[in-house]
Amino acid sequence: MMSVRPAVIDVTDLTVAYREQPVLWDIDFTVPSGVLLAIVGPNGAGKTTLIKAILGLVKPAAGNVLIAGKSYREQRRLVGYVPQRGSVDWDFPTSVLDVVMMGRYGALGWIKRPGKAERKLAREALEKVGMHDFAGRQISQLSGGQQQRVFLARALVQDAEIYFMDEPFQGVDATTERAIVALLRDLRERGKTVVVVHHDLSTVIDYFNWVTLLNVRRIAHGPVAEAFTPHNLALAYGGHVAFVPQLSQQGAA
Amino acid sequence: MERLIDLLLDYNVRNIALGSAVLGIISGALGCFAVLRRQALVGESVAHAALPGIVLAFMLLSTRAPLVLMLGAALAGWLAMLSVIAIVRLTRIKDDSAFALLLSVFFGGGLVLLTIVQKSGAASQAGLDTYLFGQAAALISEDVITMSSLGIVILTVLLLFWKEFKLLSFDRAFGGSQGFPMLALDILLTALVVMATVVGLKAVGVVLMSAMLVAPAAAARQWTDRLGLMVVLAGLFGALAGVTGAFISTLERGLSTGPAIVVCISLLAVFSLLFAPNRGLLRERLQAHQNRRRLRADLRTLQEPEV
Numbered sequence: 001m002m003s004v005r006p007a008v009i010d011v012t013d014l015t016v017a018y019r020e021q022p023v024l025w026d027i028d029f030t031v032p033s034g035v036l037l038a039i040v041g042p043n044g045a046g047k048t049t050l051i052k053a054i055l056g057l058v059k060p061a062a063g064n065v066l067i068a069g070k071s072y073r074e075q076r077r078l079v080g081y082v083p084q085r086g087s088v089d090w091d092f093p094t095s096v097l098d099v100v101m102m103g104r105y106g107a108l109g110w111i112k113r114p115g116k117a118e119r120k121l122a123r124e125a126l127e128k129v130g131m132h133d134f135a136g137r138q139i140s141q142l143s144g145g146q147q148q149r150v151f152l153a154r155a156l157v158q159d160a161e162i163y164f165m166d167e168p169f170q171g172v173d174a175t176t177e178r179a180i181v182a183l184l185r186d187l188r189e190r191g192k193t194v195v196v197v198h199h200d201l202s203t204v205i206d207y208f209n210w211v212t213l214l215n216v217r218r219i220a221h222g223p224v225a226e227a228f229t230p231h232n233l234a235l236a237y238g239g240h241v242a243f244v245p246q247l248s249q250q251g252a253a
Numbered sequence: 254m255e256r257l258i259d260l261l262l263d264y265n266v267r268n269i270a271l272g273s274a275v276l277g278i279i280s281g282a283l284g285c286f287a288v289l290r291r292q293a294l295v296g297e298s299v300a301h302a303a304l305p306g307i308v309l310a311f312m313l314l315s316t317r318a319p320l321v322l323m324l325g326a327a328l329a330g331w332l333a334m335l336s337v338i339a340i341v342r343l344t345r346i347k348d349d350s351a352f353a354l355l356l357s358v359f360f361g362g363g364l365v366l367l368t369i370v371q372k373s374g375a376a377s378q379a380g381l382d383t384y385l386f387g388q389a390a391a392l393i394s395e396d397v398i399t400m401s402s403l404g405i406v407i408l409t410v411l412l413l414f415w416k417e418f419k420l421l422s423f424d425r426a427f428g429g430s431q432g433f434p435m436l437a438l439d440i441l442l443t444a445l446v447v448m449a450t451v452v453g454l455k456a457v458g459v460v461l462m463s464a465m466l467v468a469p470a471a472a473a474r475q476w477t478d479r480l481g482l483m484v485v486l487a488g489l490f491g492a493l494a495g496v497t498g499a500f501i502s503t504l505e506r507g508l509s510t511g512p513a514i515v516v517c518i519s520l521l522a523v524f525s526l527l528f529a530p531n532r533g534l535l536r537e538r539l540q541a542h543q544n545r546r547r548l549r550a551d552l553r554t555l556q557e558p559e560v
Binding site (some may be wrong): 052055056057073076079081083087088089092093094095099102105106108110111112113114138140154158164 | 289413414415416419420422426429430431432433477478479
């Protein structure tokens, strides 16, 4: 497309369906390297599914995903992931440091256990999100914001080039929100690409430089100044968008 | 006292003690994963569904070799699990109903088969009905060797893939994003839970076996916040209850081992739920009481009229 920098994420014709209901329909987009991209859209728009499909966690009905030109399987070392905080049981018997070290499991490979090097990396990552004092804590003792920062630290130890974060700002305190924003800026300065499922439209312009408006279909995608327009927002959120008529337009476009 | 010493020297008693200890360790350890992954119903269903497998294996192969019967049990349990998955996928029946359905159908079928075998009057069938409520006294050294060998296999696999199983249990999606085949790991871990269930069937019986998966894990969780320690503790609790229960059942003629073991482990679990230092109910109550008192005191200080 028009982007000067090479595309690190290239999605073509991606379609995902649960039973007969399509959750994502014919999604195409490319993400140039080094951008902070927000994926926004109403509930049920398929934002989480889009991330999961890119990461190979959900099997698409059709379409193709390339990460830096190759399949996700080949490139997974380049990718860091922050799932939704609510997707795990925080009463699980484990410590903060243990959870953060899970970010190294992929690099460790099968059977090998985390050791000194992994503990050191985990502590450094906890430091970055302001959680170094909590390393030994049982995870059930954390507040929502602290849980979120532990998940971010776990993604940081993955030492990835491309990060996918699912609703990291959901229900967090102001301290955590500031910590996440600082972290996003830091990642961007280091040339990383970050894709964030986001729900707060009022902060999109402040926090991100690219945006994808999603509502089953791709409504708009590009730099915030171009894509984040009232017209596109109305298309994504306003009224009940009839599905089938839009389909043929999409095909013609 | 003299009786106790006689008991300990007895060859049969050693089999009983060893067998019960092994089954306690295995079911305790694997039970932790079943409980943490909210799969307690898996153990319950596999145990009940195992009955027709045991009886069919005996009918078809006319042998009571423990490995053959265990294999029959495991196959039937596995078949029941697959049926549950198929029912949930293909129909609108939810998984708890599917589990209840399959458990009853398989167990009922097993009872019917058992009656047929008993009617046929095969002399060697006598041992089969001990599989209902368990009979540790019926454990022979062949049983114990089979149980121990399977136990070693189960624990070795558990230790080998410890990190992967932990990831699977805590955050499956994150594990998948790192390239681990989570479905394969899920199947492997479930297979281990099925094996652990099957190992204890002769001693504890199909009816009560699931308690041996759930209760030691629930008790152990009360005392620690670390997965490793929880698994070790659950194994110890399971072994303790297994051995104690087995001996109690040998003291009274006609007392099945399963109920005795389950009473022991339940006492341990109830004690842990009430009195564990961090998560015990007593401690929680005490803390809530203290908090209320402190709040009331604070409130009084605030409401005192200023002079």
